[in-house]
Amino acid sequence: xxxxxxxxxxxxxxxxxxxxxxxxxxxxxxxxxxxxxxxxxxxxxxxxxxxxxxxxxxxxxxxxxxxxxxxxxxxxxxxxxxxxxxxxxxxxxxxxxxxxxxxxxxxxxxxxxxxxxxxxxxxxxxxxxxxxxxxxxxxxxxxxxxxxxx
Numbered sequence: 001x002x003x004x005x006x007x008x009x010x011x012x013x014x015x016x017x018x019x020x021x022x023x024x025x026x027x028x029x030x031x032x033x034x035x036x037x038x039x040x041x042x043x044x045x046x047x048x049x050x051x052x053x054x055x056x057x058x059x060x061x062x063x064x065x066x067x068x069x070x071x072x073x074x075x076x077x078x079x080x081x082x083x084x085x086x087x088x089x090x091x092x093x094x095x096x097x098x099x100x101x102x103x104x105x106x107x108x109x110x111x112x113x114x115x116x117x118x119x120x121x122x123x124x125x126x127x128x129x130x131x132x133x134x135x136x137x138x139x140x141x142x143x144x145x146x147x148x149x150x
Contacts, residue, residue: 025136049081
């Protein structure tokens with residue numbers, strides 16, 4: 001299992017990504033998650049990347065954060081697709097084209113075969129934007145795991 005994942009990433013990469021999420025969340029009340037799937041299940045074969053990201057978002061309970069400040073970076077490896085999905089609290093303050101620009105930067109890294117660097121860059125950019133709009137609060141706590149979801 002997870003053979004395709006190791007074509008793109010190593011266990012060290014996942015550790016680096018978790019550490020980057022942890023680092024970025026120190027300056028924001030936002031919650032960043034990364035979910036990586038190898039391929040669509042048979043049941044999901046007709047769903048597009050956005051729909052799959054939305055389902056994962058709810059499955060990970062990201063819609064229950066204080067202030068609705070969860071953001072998911074969802075990768076579907078076999079289809080070579082990914083999606084950035086922000087909760088409504090974020091979408092009220094940050095325009096979609098902001099996430100589209102980050103998506104394009106990640107895409108450039110991916111196209112050059114720099115998969116971990118793409119994720120780290122994307123997470124850093126996401127964290128910087130979140131810290132601008134949703135600075136860390138005195139009573140802030142980490143509501144969601146920073147581990148990569150496989």
